[in-house]
Amino acid sequence: MWLVYVILIIGALIAWMVVDFKLGRSRFIRTRTRRNYGDRYSDITLISRGPELFDKMFYDIKNAESSIHILFYIVQNDHLGHRFLEVLEEKAKQGVEVRLLMDQLGSSQVPKSKVKLLKQAGAEVAFAQKVKLPHLFFTSQQRNHRKITVIDGKLGYLGGYNVGKEYIDENDRPELSPWRDYHMRMEGEGVLDLQAEFSIDWHRATQKELKNEPLYFPPAAKGEIRHQIFPTEGVNIEKFFGEFIDDAKHSIVIGTPYFIPTSHLMDKLLAALDRGVKLEIIVPNQADHALVKEAAFPYFRPLLEKGALVYQYMNGFYHGKLMIVDDHFCDIGTANFDQRSFFINLELNNLIYDKNFIDIVKKEVAKDIKESDRLTASDLQSVSVFTRIKEKVASAISILL
Structure with missing residues (x-):
C-alpha cells in the first residue's frame, strides 16, 4: 500500500511542477519588459581566456572614477570571488558608487560576511530572480544568466564568463580545465545599452530607479564596429536565430556548451543543409552537468546524416556561445x-555586423576546431543502452537542462 502512496505523491508533485511552471512562465511573459535597441557603433575587443579577462576587468575597475555597475550569474566562494568582492569594496571605500547584482541561486555560495563588508564600505548589493510565491518551481528555474559590467558609464563588458577559479583554469575537475569561453570589452555607444539593461534588472531586484540619472548615461563616443545589444527573456531568441539561419548562403558556425534546439530551429538547420550551407557545431567533449551531452545526440543524428560537421572540444571545457553566419x-x-x-532564462547577446571583427572570431573558432575531435554518425549509432536511456530521460526534461 505504501508504494501506491509514494506513486501518488510523486505524480502529484510532477503535476504541480508542470502547472506551476506553465503558469509562472505565462505570468512573466505577460509582465516582462521588451526592449529593441538599434544599431550602435563601439570599439569591441574579444577576450577568450579567463586569466586575461579578469586581469583587464580588475584593472578597469580599479581605475573607475564615478560608478561601477556589475551583474553576474555566478560569483563563487573561492579566491577569485573573494578578490573580486575585495576590489569592489576598496573602490566603494574610495567613494565610487558600486552596485553589485547577483543571481540568487547562481551566487548562493557568496559568504554573507563578504556581502556585509561590501555594504559597510558603501556599496549596494542585491540578488536577482529570487525564488518566491506563487510560482515556486518556475522562479527556481528562471535564472538571470546575464553578465554585465559597466564602469563610469563609458566602459562595458559582456560575455560568457562568470566569477570563480574554474574560469581562470583552476577547476577542481581537471578534465574541465582550461575553460574556453568568449567575453567582450566595449567602449562606445553600446555601453549605454548595457547600462540600460543593468538598470532594468537592478530596478526589478531593488525597486530603485537608475535610468534617469545622467551620471550613468554620459555622452558616448562613436566606435568603429556596428553592433546591436539583444536582450531576451523567454521569447524572441528562437525566432531571431531562425531568421539568421534562413539568411545563410554559405556557412553557419554554432558554438555552445549545450546543444538542445527546438523543433523549429532543427527544421531551419536541416533546411540550410539541404540548400548546401556548410554547418559546423562546436560542443564540449566533457560535460559539466548530467545528461546535457546525451541530450544533444538525438539532434546530432539527423544533422550528421545531412552533412553537418560536429566537433567535440577536447582541450578542457568549451563554454563559448556564438553563432557566425557567412561573413556578415x-x-x-x-x-x-x-x-x-530560449524559453526560461534572462539572457543578453551582442549581434555584430563587422567583417574585421568576425574574421578575428573565425580565427579563434579555427583554433577551437583544431583542438576538437569530429563526431560521426557511426559514433552515435554504436552508443550503449545506458546512453540511450539517458537520451530518453534528457529529452523528457530538455527545457530544464
Missing part, C-alpha cells in the same frame, strides 16, 4: 543554443 553576422553573448536559454 556574428552573435556572442550569454545565451546557449538550448531551450533553457
Whole structure:
C-alpha cells in the first residue's frame, strides 16, 4: 500500500511542477519588459581566456572614477570571488558608487560576511530572480544568466564568463580545465545599452530607479564596429536565430556548451543543409552537468546524416556561445543554443555586423576546431543502452537542462 502512496505523491508533485511552471512562465511573459535597441557603433575587443579577462576587468575597475555597475550569474566562494568582492569594496571605500547584482541561486555560495563588508564600505548589493510565491518551481528555474559590467558609464563588458577559479583554469575537475569561453570589452555607444539593461534588472531586484540619472548615461563616443545589444527573456531568441539561419548562403558556425534546439530551429538547420550551407557545431567533449551531452545526440543524428560537421572540444571545457553566419553576422553573448536559454532564462547577446571583427572570431573558432575531435554518425549509432536511456530521460526534461 505504501508504494501506491509514494506513486501518488510523486505524480502529484510532477503535476504541480508542470502547472506551476506553465503558469509562472505565462505570468512573466505577460509582465516582462521588451526592449529593441538599434544599431550602435563601439570599439569591441574579444577576450577568450579567463586569466586575461579578469586581469583587464580588475584593472578597469580599479581605475573607475564615478560608478561601477556589475551583474553576474555566478560569483563563487573561492579566491577569485573573494578578490573580486575585495576590489569592489576598496573602490566603494574610495567613494565610487558600486552596485553589485547577483543571481540568487547562481551566487548562493557568496559568504554573507563578504556581502556585509561590501555594504559597510558603501556599496549596494542585491540578488536577482529570487525564488518566491506563487510560482515556486518556475522562479527556481528562471535564472538571470546575464553578465554585465559597466564602469563610469563609458566602459562595458559582456560575455560568457562568470566569477570563480574554474574560469581562470583552476577547476577542481581537471578534465574541465582550461575553460574556453568568449567575453567582450566595449567602449562606445553600446555601453549605454548595457547600462540600460543593468538598470532594468537592478530596478526589478531593488525597486530603485537608475535610468534617469545622467551620471550613468554620459555622452558616448562613436566606435568603429556596428553592433546591436539583444536582450531576451523567454521569447524572441528562437525566432531571431531562425531568421539568421534562413539568411545563410554559405556557412553557419554554432558554438555552445549545450546543444538542445527546438523543433523549429532543427527544421531551419536541416533546411540550410539541404540548400548546401556548410554547418559546423562546436560542443564540449566533457560535460559539466548530467545528461546535457546525451541530450544533444538525438539532434546530432539527423544533422550528421545531412552533412553537418560536429566537433567535440577536447582541450578542457568549451563554454563559448556564438553563432557566425557567412561573413556578415556574428552573435556572442550569454545565451546557449538550448531551450533553457530560449524559453526560461534572462539572457543578453551582442549581434555584430563587422567583417574585421568576425574574421578575428573565425580565427579563434579555427583554433577551437583544431583542438576538437569530429563526431560521426557511426559514433552515435554504436552508443550503449545506458546512453540511450539517458537520451530518453534528457529529452523528457530538455527545457530544464
